[in-house]
Amino acid sequence: MIQSPPAPLARARAFAIDVCTPAGPPVPLGGRSRRRWVRRLPYVVAWLFTALMLPLTGYGLAQEYGLGFGLSLSLGVAQAVSLLVAVRRPLLAWAVAFTAGLVAAVAALAGPPVNGDWPWPWPPTTVITMLLLMLAAGMRERRPTLLAIWLATGVSGAVLRGVAPERSSSNVWITLFVTGGILMLLAGALRERGDARRALAEQETISEAERARRTLLEERTRIARELHDVVAHHMSVITVQADSAPYRIAGLPEQAREEFGAIAATARESLTEMRRLLGVLRSEDASGGGGAERAPQPGVARIPQLVEATVRSGLPVELTMPEPLPDAVPQTVDLSAYRIVQEALANVVRHAPGADTRVSVSVGEAGTDLMVLVVNTAAADRDARPVETGGTGHGLIGMRERVRLVGGTLDTGPLDGGGFRVAARLPLTSGPGTQFPTETLTGTTGKEEDSRTA
Incomplete structure (x- = not known):
């Protein structure tokens, strides 16, 4: 042993x-x-x-x-x-x-x-x-x-x-003993300070990446909650049509009646599962006024009201929209266009107060795309402090996720001489890009929004 x-x-x-x-x-x-x-x-x-x-x-x-x-x-x-x-x-x-x-x-x-x-x-x-x-x-x-x-x-x-x-x-040994100790003490203190600064920089980099990823996930969860109403509407229509088909269409064979009944039952089951999923998504903020999210979702038709409310807040905004509005706009595109304009105007108010802003909503030349453009100049008073000097990055991240959801494109960036531009192209026809991408977000923070004050 x-x-x-x-x-x-x-x-x-x-x-x-x-x-x-x-x-x-x-x-x-x-x-x-x-x-x-x-x-x-x-x-x-x-x-x-x-x-x-x-x-x-x-x-x-x-x-x-x-x-x-x-x-x-x-x-x-x-x-x-x-x-x-x-x-x-x-x-x-x-x-x-x-x-x-x-x-x-x-x-x-x-x-x-x-x-x-x-x-x-x-x-x-x-x-x-x-x-x-x-x-x-x-x-x-x-x-x-x-x-x-x-x-x-x-x-x-x-x-x-x-x-x-x-x-x-x-007594030269005393000189070596004392001086050497002082040198090692100073060098060690400087080394530990440098190590602490490098560790802090690494931790800040990790925290920034985690913050960006958390922001992205929060935006995707928010969009998923809003899309529940859109999908639920379509599922409800399917349920009603399937239930009423035997009464609206005379002479249906028994096999067709059973098929419509199965479709209606499947649609109702899907609605029930969606409500459970929505409950999970809203469980974290159930006490934070989640009832407002159950209100009807806005669309392109409500953009004039949004612009009018922004003008009342003191921001000069010019709106250009087609009359009449495009027919058969998909609900996802309808909601995404409204949210993009809403986020863009909110960023102007926060980062460039008093800037002249122009909002344009139009249909592309081929009639297959909805074009959304929000352009603002530099702040009216260069010396005026913005409402927010920093940003969480939620605005631009939310825009990108909504555009990716419908398979469109988004172009954002500062303008020469100051100002900022947000241009989105949203397809009016269904196509690829209806799922959230799986890549992680890197380098997207509120600093990009701050360039509105450039």
């Missing part, structure tokens, strides 16, 4: 593993920056200090600390090259340079002091190299790792200083 180690030993082992594990993949320092010069700056600094420290470290260890030429050169290369490694692996680079510094100090203890004026136990070049590596570690590693680096540097310096205090009168 394998026994687990004691709890203190297990915690110490876990802490050691956490300290010695690099924080994330070897991404270069500054590699996440969008600026090219920031991404290249760590490499430039590393190469510059490597070329500077390599000869100085080797010369200082040989001449001032009495180490052999080969050992001095090897330790100098290890410390200098660690600066290049620090661009991607600061923890590994610090471990290499720190080990080389300890080896140099221990090797120097084996011989008599050569120059008592030089700092002990860290040469000046080693101090500079260690400070640079501690700064790099602070920009990448976690807090436990930084704490371990700081304590290892301080403890080793104090021990070596206590072993041979006569080798130098300066």
Whole structure:
């Protein structure tokens, strides 16, 4: 039976593993920056200090600390090259340079002091190299790792200083200990701040996408509730005609009577299922005045009343409509045309108060399309603040969904010199496009509506 180690030993082992594990993949320092010069700056600094420290470290260890030429050169290369490694692996680079510094100090203890004026136990070049590596570690590693680096540097310096205090009168190890700690603290704080900002930006992007998708689903649910009345009307007509056919048509065979009865029963069952579906759609806002949604749905014939109400609110609107109205307009197209004009006028009131607006409803040249056009100029008073400075995006999303529902096209956008235009083409004949698309909405927000004030 394998026994687990004691709890203190297990915690110490876990802490050691956490300290010695690099924080994330070897991404270069500054590699996440969008600026090219920031991404290249760590490499430039590393190469510059490597070329500077390599000869100085080797010369200082040989001449001032009495180490052999080969050992001095090897330790100098290890410390200098660690600066290049620090661009991607600061923890590994610090471990290499720190080990080389300890080896140099221990090797120097084996011989008599050569120059008592030089700092002990860290040469000046080693101090500079260690400070640079501690700064790099602070920009990448976690807090436990930084704490371990700081304590290892301080403890080793104090021990070596206590072993041979006569080798130098300066306390350079304290300078490295304090300055290195400050550098790691500042670098770590800046790194954590950058990580927090990136996480916040990612969360905002996710929230924006979720908000856009929720808006789209809300609009589709709203349209589905409104279409219930349209479909229910047709189903009711089918039921009445099927029920009354045996009485209106004399001499029907018994088989035909049974067929009409089956049609009427199926239509009534469909109406019942539709009412259940509508109850589900309205369950979330059953207490919010859902009775208004059960009123008769408006159409093209009520656009003049809509324009008149908008004019009374203070918005100058000019309406152009054919007389008489087109015959046999499908109810879905009829409702969609009214809602598009309603949303467009509401957006003008919210985002461009007082702007001159023109509404045009006409039939295409071929007589197969209903054309809806709403154009507004810039706000009458450029300095006047809009009623709303932002938007939920419901208006334009609702227009697009209604146009897709009937298989039409929609063109929206700002005009030169200010203003906004909404142009919709709604087919008067049935065709493809009678189902909601399944693609997700991206990049559609209320900001597009705000361009009315451009």
